[in-house]
Amino acid sequence: VLSITAVFSAPIPRNCFHCMSSNLFLNYQHVLSLVFAVNEVNENPSILSNITLGFQIYDSYCHAKMTYQNTLNLISHHRKTIPNYKCGVEKNLVAAIGGLESETSSHMASILELYKILQITYSSFTPAVSEKDDISSLYQMAPSEEHQYTGIVQLLLYFQWKWVGIFVTADDKGETFVKKLTRQLSRNGICIAVTERVVNHSGFGDNGLIEKCQNTAESLSKTNVNVFVVNADKNTKTGLQWLLLIGRMMSVSPINKVWVMTADWDFSSDPFHKDLDIQNFHGALSFAIHSSEVKGFHHFLLNLNPHSETDGFIRLFWQQAFGCQFLDVETEEEFCTGEEKLESLPGAFFEMQMTSQSYSIYNAIYAVAHALHAMLAPRTKQGEMVLGNYLRSPNQYFQVILLMKRQRTNRNRIEYMQYLLFYGQVVPLALCNDYCHPGYSRQRKEGEPFCCYVCTPCPEGNISNQTDMDDCFQCQEDQYPNQERNQCISKKENFLSYEAPLGISLALLALAFSATTAMVFGIFIKHQNTPIVKANNQNLTYTLLISLLLCFLCSLLFIGRPQLLTCNLRQTAFGIIFSVAVSSVLAKTLTVVLAFMATKPGSKMRKWVGKRFSTSIVLGCASIQASICMLWLGTDPPFPHLDMHSLPEEVIVECNEGSANMFYSVLGYMGMLALVSFVVAFFARKLPDTFNEAKFITFSMLVFCSVWLSFVPSYLSTKGKYIVAVEIFSILASSAGILGCIFFPKCYIIVFKPELNSKGQLKKRNK
Numbered sequence: 001v002l003s004i005t006a007v008f009s010a011p012i013p014r015n016c017f018h019c020m021s022s023n024l025f026l027n028y029q030h031v032l033s034l035v036f037a038v039n040e041v042n043e044n045p046s047i048l049s050n051i052t053l054g055f056q057i058y059d060s061y062c063h064a065k066m067t068y069q070n071t072l073n074l075i076s077h078h079r080k081t082i083p084n085y086k087c088g089v090e091k092n093l094v095a096a097i098g099g100l101e102s103e104t105s106s107h108m109a110s111i112l113e114l115y116k117i118l119q120i121t122y123s124s125f126t127p128a129v130s131e132k133d134d135i136s137s138l139y140q141m142a143p144s145e146e147h148q149y150t151g152i153v154q155l156l157l158y159f160q161w162k163w164v165g166i167f168v169t170a171d172d173k174g175e176t177f178v179k180k181l182t183r184q185l186s187r188n189g190i191c192i193a194v195t196e197r198v199v200n201h202s203g204f205g206d207n208g209l210i211e212k213c214q215n216t217a218e219s220l221s222k223t224n225v226n227v228f229v230v231n232a233d234k235n236t237k238t239g240l241q242w243l244l245l246i247g248r249m250m251s252v253s254p255i256n257k258v259w260v261m262t263a264d265w266d267f268s269s270d271p272f273h274k275d276l277d278i279q280n281f282h283g284a285l286s287f288a289i290h291s292s293e294v295k296g297f298h299h300f301l302l303n304l305n306p307h308s309e310t311d312g313f314i315r316l317f318w319q320q321a322f323g324c325q326f327l328d329v330e331t332e333e334e335f336c337t338g339e340e341k342l343e344s345l346p347g348a349f350f351e352m353q354m355t356s357q358s359y360s361i362y363n364a365i366y367a368v369a370h371a372l373h374a375m376l377a378p379r380t381k382q383g384e385m386v387l388g389n390y391l392r393s394p395n396q397y398f399q400v401i402l403l404m405k406r407q408r409t410n411r412n413r414i415e416y417m418q419y420l421l422f423y424g425q426v427v428p429l430a431l432c433n434d435y436c437h438p439g440y441s442r443q444r445k446e447g448e449p450f451c452c453y454v455c456t457p458c459p460e461g462n463i464s465n466q467t468d469m470d471d472c473f474q475c476q477e478d479q480y481p482n483q484e485r486n487q488c489i490s491k492k493e494n495f496l497s498y499e500a501p502l503g504i505s506l507a508l509l510a511l512a513f514s515a516t517t518a519m520v521f522g523i524f525i526k527h528q529n530t531p532i533v534k535a536n537n538q539n540l541t542y543t544l545l546i547s548l549l550l551c552f553l554c555s556l557l558f559i560g561r562p563q564l565l566t567c568n569l570r571q572t573a574f575g576i577i578f579s580v581a582v583s584s585v586l587a588k589t590l591t592v593v594l595a596f597m598a599t600k601p602g603s604k605m606r607k608w609v610g611k612r613f614s615t616s617i618v619l620g621c622a623s624i625q626a627s628i629c630m631l632w633l634g635t636d637p638p639f640p641h642l643d644m645h646s647l648p649e650e651v652i653v654e655c656n657e658g659s660a661n662m663f664y665s666v667l668g669y670m671g672m673l674a675l676v677s678f679v680v681a682f683f684a685r686k687l688p689d690t691f692n693e694a695k696f697i698t699f700s701m702l703v704f705c706s707v708w709l710s711f712v713p714s715y716l717s718t719k720g721k722y723i724v725a726v727e728i729f730s731i732l733a734s735s736a737g738i739l740g741c742i743f744f745p746k747c748y749i750i751v752f753k754p755e756l757n758s759k760g761q762l763k764k765r766n767k
Contacts (some may be wrong), residue, residue: 027100030353031057033358034097035311036300037365047369048376060104062234067099067107075115093117095368097361101234109138120367122360123264141360141367142289149184151287152229161430162190162451165228167259169235170197177231191432191451193225198239213246221253227430228257231476232265232286233307245449258428259284264357291359298352298541321345363752367749435467438486442470444445458485459758461648475643478651496559496721496728503559503721506728513736520743521545530757532746535693537591537614541583544742547581547718551735555728567638567655572629574731576622581738582670582704583621583695586677587614592694593684625669632662643720652720671708677701696742703737 036054041053058070072081074093095118098104105121113120122141156164166181168174178195185192196216220243230236244255265286304311306318306326319325322345324336343352354362436442438456441464445452458464458472463481465488475481475488482489496503524533524541533541554577591614634668636659643652657663678701683693711730718726749756 001760010615012705027357029355029358030100030361031313032301032304032353033297033362034365036294037362040296041365041369047373050415051372051376053365053369058098060099060101060107062101062104064103064107067104068111070109071096071108075111075117075318094372095120097122097364098461099123100357105138111139120364122357122364141364142263145180148287149181150448152181152260153184153188153190156185156190156227156229156430157188159427159430161224161227161258161428163193163227163430163432164190165194165196165223166192166666167196167198167228167230167236167240169231169233169239173233174231174236181229188449191449193432193449193451194223196220196228197235198243210246213243213706217243217250217255218244218253219505220255220257226258226428228259230259230261230265232261232263234264237265258430259286261286263287263289273493275361289356289360291354291356294359297354301342301352303615304342306336306340321350360714378427383590413433414685436469437467438463438465438469439446439484440464440469441472442468463488464640477644480649483551489649491644491647491649491651493561493653494720495561495646495653496724497561498559500721502725506725506732507556507559509732510552510728511740513732514549517545517549517552517739520739521549522670523747527750527757530750532749532757537588540588540591540614540618541567543618544581544584544588544738547577547584548735548739550577551731555731558724558728562640562653562655564640567640568633570655571638571657571663571666572633575670576626578670578734579625579673580622583618584701585738585742586621586673586680587617587678588693589677589684590614590617593680595742621673625666628665628669629661632659632666635659636662645717650720654723667708667712671705674701674704674708678705693742696745700738700741703741704734704744707734707737 030507034057038053038055041047056074058073059065060070069081074096076082076085096108097120098108099121100123102121102123105119105123107117116137118441119138120141121138132277156162164185166178168177172196182192196219198216199212225452230240240259259281261284263286304314306314308314315326318336318338318340321342322336322340324334324335324340342350372473432449432452433454436453440455440457442453443456444450445454458481461481462472462474463485464472465486472485478491479488480491496506498504498507521542527533529537551574554570554573557566557573560566594613638658641654641656643654646652678698681694681697681701685693685698707730711726714726715723
């Protein structure tokens with residue numbers, strides 16, 4: 001018979017398994033899992049077919065002295081503790097399993113290492129043991145402590161809990177936990193608001209201790225920290241349980257916190273829950289080492305017989321679990337019938353499925369069995385190395401479970417998305433202050449942890465579109481912030497459209513003036529043989545009317561979405577056509593002056609009077625403007641452009657003029673022609689000639705110059721489509737001024753006073 005010894009950190013009664021105590025709730029399922037695993041191995045012919053695996057169970061009492069004592073018992077005579085002395089029946093000890101607390105494993109290892117006896121620990125993590133690299137015979141079934149820290153951080157980040165407390169005992173192990181966890185939390189932007197340290201104790205004997213617990217309970221009930229990470233080792237667990245119990249007894253306000261617990265705490269194996277309302281832990285989150293359903297274990301539990309003579313534990317367990325006593329015990333309580341059902345016990349007190357710690361013990365038995373099987377194979381010479389190969393790959397997977405209400409069992413364990421809502425309630429907040437909503441950014445509070453901040457509105461032009469953003473940011477060029485500054489809205493295009501009221505109005509006005517000009521031109525064609533039409537060079541009159549008609553029509557090029565063709569034609573066509581119109585007016589004025597000078601006796605000006613002179617004036621002036629426009633188009637022409645910045649909520653679709661100097665050269669040249677025409681007309685306005693148009697030309701040029709002088713500041717002070725509207729209005733106003741001042745008086749006589757449209761009447765009227 002080969003023996004495996006298990007050392008548990010809970011009191012178990014003295015019996016044939018060499019154990020002691022009176023309370024069997026704690027860790028009793030661990031005993032059952034060990035028995036179940038050993039039975040399975042012994043019944044499996046493919047593993048250790050000629051060897052029977054046995055076991056012994058000792059209790060450490062969570063005390064170093066008892067741990068060393070029982071460890072010496074493992075390597076001594078069956079009844080006496082004498083190391084290195086063998087007498088009588090020899091113990092074939094091959095491995096030791098224990099214990100649940102890391103300190104127990106450490107104490108055991110210091111002795112077992114001397115005898116090269118393999119030891120397996122099933123504690124959740126053993127920092128004290130893992131730091132001893134010289135212990136080559138100690139193997140761990142549970143994950144490393146570091147994986148659990150990572151899991152805690154991921155859980156807190158998932159729920160956005162960044163203002164949390166830590167609950168530990170006031171000892172070296174608690175301080176180590178705080179130090180390591182603080183480093184991990186800080187790296188991930190989580191602040192520790194408070195660290196509660198409780199003194200280890202076992203009851204109410206110390207009145208000062210009770211007072212401390214009451215003060216701590218009151219502090220916990222009033223703090224704004226809603227989430228506490230609990231290092232759920234034995235001491236911390238006991239301290240928290242007494243703390244909650246004393247708080248309830250002293251009528252302290254309910255301590256409604258979310259407890260995030262490490263994997264050490266096995267709720268289903270804790271007898272304390274009989275005296276403590278499990279609702280204190282409602283909504284708590286506990287890490288658990290990965291476990292799987294073991295086939296046959298549930299059936300094994302259902303077949304437990306409280307009258308069995310081979311299990312010295314079950315009668316005491318049965319009495320404690322069901323609150324009864326067997327007939328051979330004098331008691332005032334009701335008697336145990338043996339028909340009580342284990343499955344009727346609440347899951348918080350006894351699980352019918354194998355817990356994570358029990359699953360580790362179960363795996364440890366099989367690991368030892370397979371290693372022994374491999375070691376005893378003919379080709380295997382280094383058994384310890386083989387055993388090490390089976391045990392050196394600990395499971396690195398944690399499960400997160402939610403502690404449910406009193407009737408919870410593993411079979412109805414709530415799924416992940418259900419516990420996300422905490423039974424339909426809102427997930428608690430764990431922040432130093434409220435979230436900074438979109439439209440605000442976080443600003444650190446001086447002298448406080450980095451998790452504490454104030455929310456400041458985003459500055460003008462910036463937004464924040466997520467919760468708790470450190471900085472606001474600018475929208476893209478084609479977007480602008482909304483009023484709440486939490487969203488970017490696409491900018492609308494800004495240009496003078498034919499669909500907009502302003503665009504429609506200007507287009508209709510341009511067409512109306514064009515129609516008027518065409519009508520005037522028709523009147524002059526119809527009455528081309530009358531003195532008024534013939535006077536002052538008939539061809540210049542027609543040229544002026546056609547150029548005015550084209551001026552009105554070219555204003556339509558400025559309406560609509562700018563394109564490359566329209567951008568190139570806008571200013572150049574307008575500049576050349578207007579230069580033709582103004583040069584025609586200048587030629588008319590000079591014709592009047594030359595005609596007056598030619599009437600003087602002996603004048604040499606007669607050779608200049610005629611169609612050739614006026615045609616030369618028009619062509620020459622227009623050619624200069626055309627040359628300027630061609631140079632403009634050849635060097636730096638206008639082009640479509642999107643102005644993203646001038647208007648906060650709109651994209652200006654405009655024609656960039658390219659060379660601003662060329663643009664102002666075109667305007668300046670037209671202004672010079674208009675000014676010369678005005679000056680000449682002004683001085684010629686009183687010349688004694690029957691058909692003198694100088695007075696009307698003076699007024700027309702005065703209107704023209706006034707319009708374009710006011711255009712420059714208006715053009716520079718407006719943006720977007722209104723710049724285009726100003727230019728269109730200037731084109732229409734100046735063209736209409738020339739049309740009205742020069743041609744309205746003539747049309748009035750031609751249409752309404754035809755009797756005056758004769759040479760004789762005009763001379764008579766002039767005298």
